Every structure is written in structure tokens, then in C-alpha cells.
Amino acid sequence: xxxxxxxxxxxxxxxxxxxxxxxxxxxxxxxxxxxxxxxxxxxxxxxxxxxxxxxxxxxxxxxxxxxxxxxxxxxxxxxxxxxxxxxxxxxxxxxxxxxxxxxxxxxxxxxxxxxxxxxxxxxxxxxxxxxxxxxxxxxxxxxxxxxxxxxxxxxxxxxxxxxxxxxxxxxxxxxxxxxxxxxxxxxxxxxxxxxxxxxxxxxxxxxxxxxxxxxxxxxxxxxxxxxxxxxxxxxxxxxxxxxxxxxxxxxxxxxxxxxxxxxxxxxxxxxxxxxxxxxxxxxxxxxxxxxxxxxx
Amino acid sequence: xxxxxxxxxxxxxxxxxxxxxxxxxxxxxxxxxxxxxxxxxxxxxxxxxxxxxxxxxxxxxxxxxxxxxxxxxxxxxxxxxxxxxxxxxxxxxxxxxxxxxxxxxxxxxxxxxxxxxxxxxxxxxxxxxxxxxxxxxxxxxxxxxxxxxxxxxxxxxxxxxxxxxxxxxxxxxxxxxxxxxxxxxxxxxxxxxxxxxxxxxxxxxxxxxxxxxxxxxxxxxxxxxxxxxxxxxxxxxxxxxxxxxxxxxxxxxxxxxxxxxxxxxxxxxxxxxxxxxxxxxxxxxxxxxxxxxxxx
Numbered sequence: 001x002x003x004x005x006x007x008x009x010x011x012x013x014x015x016x017x018x019x020x021x022x023x024x025x026x027x028x029x030x031x032x033x034x035x036x037x038x039x040x041x042x043x044x045x046x047x048x049x050x051x052x053x054x055x056x057x058x059x060x061x062x063x064x065x066x067x068x069x070x071x072x073x074x075x076x077x078x079x080x081x082x083x084x085x086x087x088x089x090x091x092x093x094x095x096x097x098x099x100x101x102x103x104x105x106x107x108x109x110x111x112x113x114x115x116x117x118x119x120x121x122x123x124x125x126x127x128x129x130x131x132x133x134x135x136x137x138x139x140x141x142x143x144x145x146x147x148x149x150x151x152x153x154x155x156x157x158x159x160x161x162x163x164x165x166x167x168x169x170x171x172x173x174x175x176x177x178x179x180x181x182x183x184x185x186x187x188x189x190x191x192x193x194x195x196x197x198x199x200x201x202x203x204x205x206x207x208x209x210x211x212x213x214x215x216x217x218x219x220x221x222x223x224x225x226x227x228x229x230x231x232x233x234x235x236x237x238x239x240x241x242x243x244x245x246x247x248x249x250x251x252x253x254x255x256x257x258x259x260x261x262x263x264x265x266x267x268x269x270x271x272x273x274x275x276x277x278x279x280x281x282x283x284x285x286x287x288x289x290x291x292x293x294x295x296x
Numbered sequence: 297x298x299x300x301x302x303x304x305x306x307x308x309x310x311x312x313x314x315x316x317x318x319x320x321x322x323x324x325x326x327x328x329x330x331x332x333x334x335x336x337x338x339x340x341x342x343x344x345x346x347x348x349x350x351x352x353x354x355x356x357x358x359x360x361x362x363x364x365x366x367x368x369x370x371x372x373x374x375x376x377x378x379x380x381x382x383x384x385x386x387x388x389x390x391x392x393x394x395x396x397x398x399x400x401x402x403x404x405x406x407x408x409x410x411x412x413x414x415x416x417x418x419x420x421x422x423x424x425x426x427x428x429x430x431x432x433x434x435x436x437x438x439x440x441x442x443x444x445x446x447x448x449x450x451x452x453x454x455x456x457x458x459x460x461x462x463x464x465x466x467x468x469x470x471x472x473x474x475x476x477x478x479x480x481x482x483x484x485x486x487x488x489x490x491x492x493x494x495x496x497x498x499x500x501x502x503x504x505x506x507x508x509x510x511x512x513x514x515x516x517x518x519x520x521x522x523x524x525x526x527x528x529x530x531x532x533x534x535x536x537x538x539x540x541x542x543x544x545x546x547x548x549x550x551x552x553x554x555x556x557x558x559x560x561x562x563x564x565x566x567x568x569x570x571x572x573x574x575x576x577x578x579x580x581x582x583x584x585x586x587x588x589x590x591x592x
Contacts, residue, residue, distance in 0.1 A: 004588075004589075006588070036588075052588070181588075188580070241577065242576070242577070245576075245577050260578070261578040262578055262579055262580065263579060263580045263582070264579060264582055264586060267586055267587075267588045268588065269587075269589070270566070270590075273570055273573045276573040276576065277569045277572040277576075280538070280541075280573075281537065281572060282555060282556070282558055283557065283558055283559060284558065285559060286560055290560060290562065290563055290564055291565075291566050291569055292300075292302070292332070292348070292392060292477075292564065292565050293300075293392075293393070293565070293589055294589050295330075295332050295333075295348075
């Protein structure tokens with residue numbers, strides 16, 4: 001695979017194994033794409049799929065899977081804890097290797113246009129693909145969910161980017177867009193004082209004056225008797241993991257508290273790991289292509 | 297590629313492009329292997345090829361390439377600065393992913409047996425595949441080179457492991473074996489005093505009482521006006537890069553000298569980079585499979 005674009009579509013079906021399998025079959029045994037992972041949550045009644053692939057094969061497989069979801073899933077029958085507005089709720093495209101953000105934006109627009117035409121389906125572009133600032137945030141688009149969308153979609157500021165300005169009777173609507181890879185990164189502190197984790201979270205997160213690409217909150221790890229600064233790194237290429245780690249470390253020193261460890265939840269792009277090693281070893285002229293596995 | 301074994305065969309031809317291409321063609325367009333890199337040196341008159349692949353396809357392609365080299369290269373005509381004893385001088389197999397050292401030893405023995413039979417060629421097993429301690433070191437086997445091997449191979453302790461106990465008239469002999477991945481890792485010091493780099497090299501290298509899997513020497517980087525501790529990490533899974541880096545750092549402090557940076561030359565397994573990030577970030581429960589590129 002010369003080019004690697006990641007796609008993490010979310011389907012509003014997490015209970016019916018047969019239906020989930022039919023959706024997953026759109027991604028199996030196809031040249032130029034690979035199904036890396038999927039997980040379904042019964043409470044959320046939702047399935048999250050992780051795919052990688054090249055531009056064209058990825059587009060075709062995702063479009064096919066949307067058709068399958070529209071056919072199989074009826075949002076009028078859907079119950080679950082996770083907010084949702086469509087049979088396919090959200091389709092993010094993420095540049096990983098030999099792919100630019102611009103290509104992923106273009107890909108998201110092609111997919112949006114195609115599924116709107118093919119399945120007579122309203123589509124919103126979000127994140128980097130958004131056509132207006134108030135449409136960047138998925139939560140803002142999705143507010144009101146499937147039920148509320150029947151009316152909301154008639155409001156001028158919520159006209160869909162592609163397809164009819166009418167909620168699909170069973171499949172609702174979908175958000176398609178391009179974004180940077182997220183890294184779920186948590187730092188554990190050698191204390192049980194949640195107020196300290198919360199205080200540090202506020203210092204490092206963007207909304208309170210911290211790093212541009214950090215979302216964070218304090219979390220109690222009761223079973224271990226310690227607390228955690230739980231972080232979403234929304235662009236590790238511009239706010240580096242090590243920078244956040246070192247900052248949490250020197251902020252914790254104010255209370256005489258050390259770091260117990262940190263953890264990366266789920267997948268992480270190689271570039272984030274290489275960046276960390278480069279910083280700590282002071283590596284000169286290192287290229288990600290020197291990593292043997294990156295050449296495969 | 298589910299299993300990744302690396303192979304870095306060295307051919308005694310670094311000048312004739314046509315001959316080199318014929319050898320490289322053995323590795324192109326084959327299912328289950330990938331030609332990652334090759335470099336030829338005119339002064340050494342030698343070509344170093346880097347391949348990865350799965351057990352069987354790798355074996356077949358390497359055996360084919362040895363046949364090609366035996367056909368094309370006449371050591372009686374070979375001149376170059378690098379010591380050499382055969383048309384194919386050395387064939388190391390290296391476990392990278394989903395492959396054990398035992399499998400690589402077995403693979404090296406199968407390849408050795410097969411090329412000995414097919415091309416009537418004496419073969420020495422070396423490194424982890426060696427059948428006696430004095431045959432582990434490639435330099436010891438190769439001492440005397442192609443010319444000296446005519447007699448040396450008759451000595452009881454230098455009987456080949458496979459094939460006739462006679463040097464091949466044109467292709468000489470070859471060493472085949474399994475070894476851990478080597479990482480060429482250099483640490484640069486903010487001083488021009490070569491004696492300090494040499495002193496630190498001695499402290500960290502195995503031969504003088506240092507780390508088990510470190511070879512090191514001091515090197516003058518004249519153009520930069522600094523010196524370098526030049527290191528071969530012969531098993532980074534047991535002597536970690538970060539441990540050597542931190543040790544060089546605290547040894548340099550004795551002279552009030554800081555580290556200017558470090559460098560990795562050539563390819564490095566992902567595991568070495570992950571290990572570095574794990575140490576510095578204190579990562580808990582991290583698996584190499586969380587690195588997106590490792591799943592491809």
C-alpha cells in the first residue's frame with residue numbers, strides 16, 4: 001500500500017451480528033484496502049470500523065458500505081446510549097502516509113457527493129471539510145439527533161452540503177469529513193487527588209489557554225488509587241506527545257508529585273512514536289522511512 | 297506479509313551494473329518477499345541487498361540469487377577493499393516480526409544445505425547458526441579470504457558445514473547464518489576531544505566491561521569539529537538504545553560535556569523505536585500492534 005488513508009466510519013448497528021457482518025463484508029478481500037479493526041458496543045448500539053487504504057479503493061468500499069447500511073438500518077427502530085443521526089453516523093478520513101489533508105478533504109467530498117446521489121441521502125461536510133465554521137464540530141451538526149433532524153435540516157444554516165434537504169426516512173443523515181489522526185493519550189499521576197489532575201488538565205488544554213491541539217480532563221482511577229490526566233491529542237504533528245508529557249511532569253512537581261506512567265489507547269500513527277524517540281535521543285536527520293516496518 | 301524475516305546478502309560485485317541487475321531481478325515481482333534496499337560500493341566492489349519476506353518465498357529467492365552470483369562472479373578476477381571469500385560472501389537471516397531466532401537458524405541451515413547441493417559449493421554456518429564457538433564470528437571464518445580459503449578449508453576446524461571441503465574454483469565459499477538485527481547508532485558529543493569519545497566508547501562496550509550487546513569506538517567528525525561515539529547495537533532487545541544514550545550522557549558529564557545529538561544509520565526495527573518511546577513516556581501496557589503501520 002503506497003498511500004495510506006485511514007477511515008473510521010461509525011454505523012448505528014451494534015447488536016445484530018448478521019447486519020454487522022454484511023457491512024464488514026464490504027471491506028473484506030478487496031485490493032488496496034485493509035480492515036484493521038472493528039468494535040461494536042451493545043449499549044451504544046453502534047459499530048466503529050477502522051480501515052486503511054488508497055484513495056480510490058477506499059472510496060468505493062466506503063460508498064458500498066453506506067448503501068448496505070441504508071438498506072439494513074432503520075433509525076426509527078434504533079435505541080442506544082450514543083447520540084446518532086444516521087444509519088451511518090459519521091465518516092472521517094485521516095491522512096496517514098503519502099497522503100495530504102487536501103486529498104482527504106477531496107476524498108470526503110467525493111464520497112459525500114456520491115452517497116448523496118446514489119442513496120438520495122442528505123450529507124453534511126464536517127471538520128476540515130466543513131463549508132462554514134459552525135459546521136466543523138460534529139456534535140453541533142448532530143445536535144437533535146435523528147429525531148430532531150426532521151425539522152433542523154430545513155433551517156438555512158443546516159442545509160446539507162449534498163443531497164436533498166430532507167432527512168432520509170430511515171437512514172437519517174451523515175457527516176463526512178477529513179481530520180487529523182487523534183491520539184488518545186493518558187498520563188497517570190502518583191496521587192489520589194483528582195483536583196490536581198483536573199488542575200493540570202486545565203493548564204494544558206486549549207480551551208483554558210493550553211496547547212492548541214489538546215483536549216484534557218482529570219479522571220479518577222479508583223481501582224489503582226491514583227488519578228489521570230486524560231488527553232485527546234487532536235494533532236500530534238503540531239502539539240507533540242513528549243511536549244505534553246514534559247509539561248504535565250513539571251506542573252506536577254509543584255505539588256511534589258511524580259508521574260506514574262502514561263498510556264496510549266488504541267492505534268497511534270508511527271510518526272507520533274518516531275517523533276518521541278527523535279526528541280529524547282536528540283536524533284539528527286532521522287526519517288520515518290528508516291523504520292523497517294514503514295517500508296513494507 | 298504476516299511474517300517478516302530480513303535477509304541482507306552481500307554479493308562480491310559492486311561495479312558491473314548488468315550483473316548486479318541480474319542478481320536483483322531474483323528479488324523483484326515475487327509474491328511474499330520485498331526488495332527494500334540495495335547499495336553497491338565501487339571501492340569495495342560489493343553489493344549489499346536488504347530483503348524482507350516470509351520463510352519459504354525468501355528461501356527460494358535467496359537460493360536463486362546465489363545461483364545467479366555463482367554463474368556471474370569469478371573471485372579470481374575480483375578486486376576490492378572489502379575482505380571477501382565468495383561470490384556471495386555472507387547471508388544473514390534476521391527475525392523481525394512473527395518470526396523467532398530458531399526459525400531463522402532453521403532457514404539459514406535449509407538455505408545452506410540447498411545451495412551446497414545445487415551449486416556444489418562449500419557453506420559455513422555462522423553467528424547463531426554456528427556449529428562450534430570458533431565459527432560464530434564471520435571475520436574468523438573469512439580470515440585469509442578467497443585466496444587463503446584454498447588451503448584453510450582442508451584444516452579440520454574449518455571443514456564446511458555443507459558441501460564439498462574444497463573451495464569452489466570461481467565462487468569460493470559463503471557464510472550463512474541467523475543473527476539479531478544490528479542497529480548502527482552514533483552519539484555525538486559537544487567536544488572535539490577524540491580521547492573522550494574513545495574513553496566513553498570503552499566504558500560502554502562489551503569487550504572492556506560495558507554492555508553485553510554493544511560494540512563502540514571513538515570517531516572524529518572533523519567537518520563538524522566534534523567527536524562521536526560510534527556504536528553497533530548487536531541486540532537492542534537486550535541492550536536498549538535509551539540505556540546506552542543515558543549512559544553516554546552521564547559519562548560525558550564527568551568532563552562537563554553535553555550530547556550534541558545522536559543518529560541511527562540505515563534501517564531500524566520498529567521495536568527499537570517503540571522501546572525508546574515506552575521508556576521516556578513511561579508507557580504502560582503498550583503493544584507494538586498499536587502502531588498503525590505495524591498492522592499493515
